[in-house]
Amino acid sequence: MSTRDFKRNLYKELASVTKALSNPHRLEILDLLAQGAFSVEYISKQTNLPVANTSQHLQVLKNSGLVTTERDGKYIYYQLTDDQVLETWRSLRKLGFSRNEQISNMLEEFRKQKKQPELVSREELLEKLSRDEIYLIDVRPEEEFEAGHLSSAHSLPYHLMRKNPDQLDLPRDKEIIAYCRGPLCMMADEAVSLLREKGYRAFRLENGYTD
Numbered sequence: 001m002s003t004r005d006f007k008r009n010l011y012k013e014l015a016s017v018t019k020a021l022s023n024p025h026r027l028e029i030l031d032l033l034a035q036g037a038f039s040v041e042y043i044s045k046q047t048n049l050p051v052a053n054t055s056q057h058l059q060v061l062k063n064s065g066l067v068t069t070e071r072d073g074k075y076i077y078y079q080l081t082d083d084q085v086l087e088t089w090r091s092l093r094k095l096g097f098s099r100n101e102q103i104s105n106m107l108e109e110f111r112k113q114k115k116q117p118e119l120v121s122r123e124e125l126l127e128k129l130s131r132d133e134i135y136l137i138d139v140r141p142e143e144e145f146e147a148g149h150l151s152s153a154h155s156l157p158y159h160l161m162r163k164n165p166d167q168l169d170l171p172r173d174k175e176i177i178a179y180c181r182g183p184l185c186m187m188a189d190e191a192v193s194l195l196r197e198k199g200y201r202a203f204r205l206e207n208g209y210t211d
Contacts, residue, residue, distance in 0.1 A: 036143075
């Protein structure tokens with residue numbers, strides 16, 4: 001094999017990783033797996049993809065070395081291979097925001113329609129927590145909260161809020177700050193809109209748990 005062919009094969013192998021990252025469904029799956037290890041069935045439910053399609057996307061991610069599996073009884077759980085994959089996903093997301101204005105414009109328009117206030121930064125969150133001014137809620141599903149969550153956060157899944165909006169019992173004397181998976185997760189936006197309709201002073205955290 002010539003040096004040129006050898007070099008071409010190296011780039012081909014590298015391209016197999018970038019190809020795995022070129023599908024929007026697989027990016028959504030990576031965003032979900034950044035929260036923890038989950039079964040095919042859970043990933044399918046959260047991404048609104050058929051189980052068969054979810055399995056195919058997971059196999060591509062596994063073959064590229066981006067995810068690994070672990071068996072627990074009859075269930076197989078998928079997770080990111082290591083922190084390097086998580087950092088790669090964060091970097092890719094950051095690059096997308098900085099190079100594609102349409103992403104930020106779409107989010108801004110969405111939040112205008114929801115009449116959202118300004119986002120709360122991580123620094124503002126820490127300051128407000130130190131003064132005991134806020135009530136922090138994690139609106140991700142219970143499984144993700146149990147896999148890991150921010151200190152002082154209370155689990156209040158959005159799907160339960162949506163089912164029983166009139167049964168919410170949150171402190172009225174504090175700001176309610178909601179967070180979910182990250183900047184591309186809309187559950188926190190929906191939760192804030194619902195809470196503000198109910199008269200709460202609610203805001204969305206700019207980042208998510210893994211950030």
